[in-house]
Amino acid sequence: MHFPGDAGRPGILAIREVSFALADGEVVALIGPSGCGKSTLLNIGSGLYAPSEGAAFVDGERVTAPNQHVAFMLQKDLLLPWRTILDNVAFGLEIQRRPGAARIARAHELLASLQLDDFANHYPHQLSGGMRQRVALARTLAVDPSVLLLDEPFSAVDAQTRMVLQRDLARTLKQAGKTALLITHDLAEAVLMADRVLVMSPRPGHIIDEIRIEMPHRDDPIARRQQARLGEYAAMLMQRLHIGEAAAVEPAA
Amino acid sequence: MEAGRQKSMLRRGAAASAALLVVFLAAGEWGPGLLGIPPFIVPPLSTIAAEGLRMWNVSHLAFHTAVTFAEVVAGFALGSLLGAMIGYLLGMSPAAELALSPYILALQIAPKVAFAPLFILWMGFTVYPKILVAVLIVFFPVMVNVLTAVRTVDRDLVNLARAFTASRAQVFWKIEFPASMPAMFAGLRIGSTLAVVGVVVGELVGGNMGLGYLLSFGEGQGNTPMVFVAIFMLTVVGGVAYLAVVLAERRVLHYLPARGYQGF
Numbered sequence: 001m002h003f004p005g006d007a008g009r010p011g012i013l014a015i016r017e018v019s020f021a022l023a024d025g026e027v028v029a030l031i032g033p034s035g036c037g038k039s040t041l042l043n044i045g046s047g048l049y050a051p052s053e054g055a056a057f058v059d060g061e062r063v064t065a066p067n068q069h070v071a072f073m074l075q076k077d078l079l080l081p082w083r084t085i086l087d088n089v090a091f092g093l094e095i096q097r098r099p100g101a102a103r104i105a106r107a108h109e110l111l112a113s114l115q116l117d118d119f120a121n122h123y124p125h126q127l128s129g130g131m132r133q134r135v136a137l138a139r140t141l142a143v144d145p146s147v148l149l150l151d152e153p154f155s156a157v158d159a160q161t162r163m164v165l166q167r168d169l170a171r172t173l174k175q176a177g178k179t180a181l182l183i184t185h186d187l188a189e190a191v192l193m194a195d196r197v198l199v200m201s202p203r204p205g206h207i208i209d210e211i212r213i214e215m216p217h218r219d220d221p222i223a224r225r226q227q228a229r230l231g232e233y234a235a236m237l238m239q240r241l242h243i244g245e246a247a248a249v250e251p252a253a
Numbered sequence: 254m255e256a257g258r259q260k261s262m263l264r265r266g267a268a269a270s271a272a273l274l275v276v277f278l279a280a281g282e283w284g285p286g287l288l289g290i291p292p293f294i295v296p297p298l299s300t301i302a303a304e305g306l307r308m309w310n311v312s313h314l315a316f317h318t319a320v321t322f323a324e325v326v327a328g329f330a331l332g333s334l335l336g337a338m339i340g341y342l343l344g345m346s347p348a349a350e351l352a353l354s355p356y357i358l359a360l361q362i363a364p365k366v367a368f369a370p371l372f373i374l375w376m377g378f379t380v381y382p383k384i385l386v387a388v389l390i391v392f393f394p395v396m397v398n399v400l401t402a403v404r405t406v407d408r409d410l411v412n413l414a415r416a417f418t419a420s421r422a423q424v425f426w427k428i429e430f431p432a433s434m435p436a437m438f439a440g441l442r443i444g445s446t447l448a449v450v451g452v453v454v455g456e457l458v459g460g461n462m463g464l465g466y467l468l469s470f471g472e473g474q475g476n477t478p479m480v481f482v483a484i485f486m487l488t489v490v491g492g493v494a495y496l497a498v499v500l501a502e503r504r505v506l507h508y509l510p511a512r513g514y515q516g517f
Contacts, residue, residue, distance in 0.1 A: 046416045066416045078413045082431045082508045095417040095427070125510040143417060 015040055015205040018054075020198060022147070022179050027170075027218065029182045029190035031237060032200030038183045040205075042149045045181065046072045058147055068096060071145035075152040077136040079124040085135055086111065086120040092143040103142075110138040114168060130161030137169060141176070148173070148180040155186065166193060166221045174219035187241075191233040192221035199240045209240045296478045304478035305485070312467070314486070321452055321463040322490050324380055328387020329448040329494060333441055335388065336395030341433075343396075344403025345425070361397075365390040366454040373459045383455030383463065390451035391444035398440030402433035435509070438502040445498045449491040464490070 015037035022028050030038055043049045045056050047066040056063040058070055071092065079088045086107050087094075093103035111117045114134045124132055133154065140148060153169070154162045170193055173180055184190050190197045191213055199209040213233060217223040224230060281298040284290075292300060308314040343350040368389060372382035406429050414424050456465025464483045471479030 048412050048415060066418050068418055070416070072413075072416055074409060076409055078407075078409055080410070080428070080431070082434070091414075091427075092417040095414060095419045095423055123508045125508075 015200075015203075018200075018206055020207060020210075022181060024146075024179055025177045026196065027173055027180045027182060027194050029184055029194035029197045030200065031184060031187060031190050031197060031241070032205060033202045033241065034185065036200045036203050037205035038200060039151055042072060042151050042181070042183060045147070045149050046070050068143065069146045070149060071140045071143050071147075072149040072151065073136055073140045073153045075155050077124075077129075077132040079132055079135060079139075081124050084121050084123060085116065085127070088124065088135055089138045089142050091139055096143060106142055107138070110142055111135075113172075114138050128161075130157045130165060133157055133161075133165060134168065137165070137172070141172060141178075146179060148178055150180060150182045152184055152186075153182075154189070155184070162189075163222060163225075169193070170219050170221050187234045187237045188230065189221075190237065191215075191230055192224045193218070197233075197237065199237065211236060211240075293475065293477050296481065301478045301481045301485075304476070305482045308467070308479065308482055314467070314482070317463050317467050318486050318490065320380065321449075321456065321465065321487070322493070324383045324452045324455075324463065325387060325448045325490055325494055327380075328384045328451060329391050329445055331384070332388040332391025332448065333395045333444050336392040336440070336444070337399050337437060339392075340396040340399025340437075341403060341425075341430075344400045344433075345429075350400070357396075361393050365393075366451065369455045369458045372455070378460040380460075380462070382458075383452045383460070383465075386455040387448045387451035390447045394443040394447065395437065395440040398436045399433055402436035403429055406432045434505055438498065438506065441498045441502075442495065445494040446491050448494060449487060453487055 018037075018041065020028070030041070032038055040049075044051045045058075045063065047056075047063045047070065050064065058067070061067075061069075063070070079085075080091065083091065086104065089107040089110055090103040093106060098106075108117065108120065111120055114137065116131065116134060116138065119127060119131065124135070127135065133156070137153070150169075154165050157165065166189065172178070182190070182193055184193075194213055195218060197211045197213060198207050199211070200206065201208045211233065215224055215227055215229055215233075217227075278298060283297070285292065285295045285297055296304075305314070343353065366386060369382065369386050372385045376382045376385070410428050410432065411424055414428050419427065452463070453465040453468070456463040457469050460466055464487050468480055468483040468487075471477070471483060
């Protein structure tokens with residue numbers, strides 16, 4: 001993926017020769033130094049930007065534009081302040097022109113499953129950061145995508161809220177059998193949530209390693225936290241990313 | 254605790270405001286006499302009030318106020334509608350904005366009230382040149398605010414809608430339009446007070462209706478109280494227009510977090 005530069009300035013080669021596949025129902029985490037092009041991959045996957053070379057496929061169909069199979073969730077909750085929580089959850093369904101009664105019912109169902117039903121008629125500013133991020137998760141799930149693209153979804157919430165959110169997400173992904181690509185800079189989060197971890201190099205990013213997480217409880221990150229092998233995997237990832245080695249401590253901004 | 258402190262602050266502010274009003278009224282009534290200012294320069298308040306009553310009964314003050322008010326409403330409505338529409342169009346088309354920006358800037362710098370004599374040449378001593386000056390003067394603050402708001406909508410919000418397969422129209426109506434509301438109301442507030450300026454300048458330049466006409470009539474007669482009455486009524490007209498915008502804003506932007514005392 002090459003971003004053209006402005007006149008007189010060279011463009012940026014964000015990622016090159018990146019190739020990977022996600023199996024149905026698989027959760028794959030993607031880690032790498034900041035600026036390595038993780039978010040570029042997500043934009044290509046969701047069809048927001050076309051790659052300069054190569055292609056993305058979902059369910060065998062080439063992604064050329066945003067489509068209903070893929071939904072994304074970012075670090076920012078992106079709730080619309082002028083909509084109630086219920087209407088925020090139903091936003092994607094409304095865009096996709098689903099019937100009104102069906103989208104209200106679906107939104108209520110998701111809010112109930114995330115223990116947010118009491119806040120259906122509140123406005124976003126009345127909720128805490130963790131609750132808002134849960135609403136964003138509900139909005140993402142509401143359109144029933146087959147693939148979820150998650151770009152550091154929990155990096156802006158406090159540590160305890162993050163553990164709860166990780167558990168909620170892991171459980172939901174498992175129950176609904178969703179496929180997910182989780183971009184994160186939190187090595188522990190990658191190990192806790194994923195079946196597989198892909199490691200990217202600094203820019204222009206490409207995949208330098210792939211680690212399969214052989215641990216049970218993919219639907220329960222809190223149980224995974226108790227496991228001794230968590231530390232082993234995290235150490236392995238640190239080593240692959242050369243964290244702590246003098247040559248590579250300066251991330252590409 | 255916080256609410257209590259807020260309440261006592263409000264009470265003290267209101268009390269100080271009322272005290273200031275009393276001081277102002279007293280100074281207006283007895284100040285000129287005490288300072289030896291002749292009544293044809295600054296008449297005492299009671300003289301102005303008596304003149305107001307006389308104008309109401311004899312000089313059709315209510316009619317002239319209604320004419321000015323109607324011109325303000327028409328000019329404000331048309332000017333803000335036009336300003337918002339052009340603001341959205343230019344906001345969505347950077348190329349058009351680039352092409353038009355030097356002309357828009359030139360028009361914005363030109364003093365709009367200077368067009369009043371020209372419009373009267375074109376349209377005669379009717380209400381239309383007054384409305385047109387108001388349209389022109391209201392147009393810019395609304396357009397600039399809307400344009401900036403559309404330009405600065407969070408790209409991630411737009412991408413969120415696009416990722417849900419939103420059409421261009423859906424992105425506009427569901428993201429850009431509501432997101433621009435706070436800025437648009439800031440422009441409308443400014444526009445509501447400027448509309449009065451535009452209308453009154455138009456009336457001063459020519460015609461035989463409206464508060465601006467009474468203003469220049471009073472001046473010609475050397476009737477200082479009449480001039481003060483006209484200024485007072487113009488302030489009332491502007492105040493009503495401004496208040497209407499503030500009330501509409503409270504309704505539309507009800508979702509914004511309350512900030513306690515919000516001011517005007």
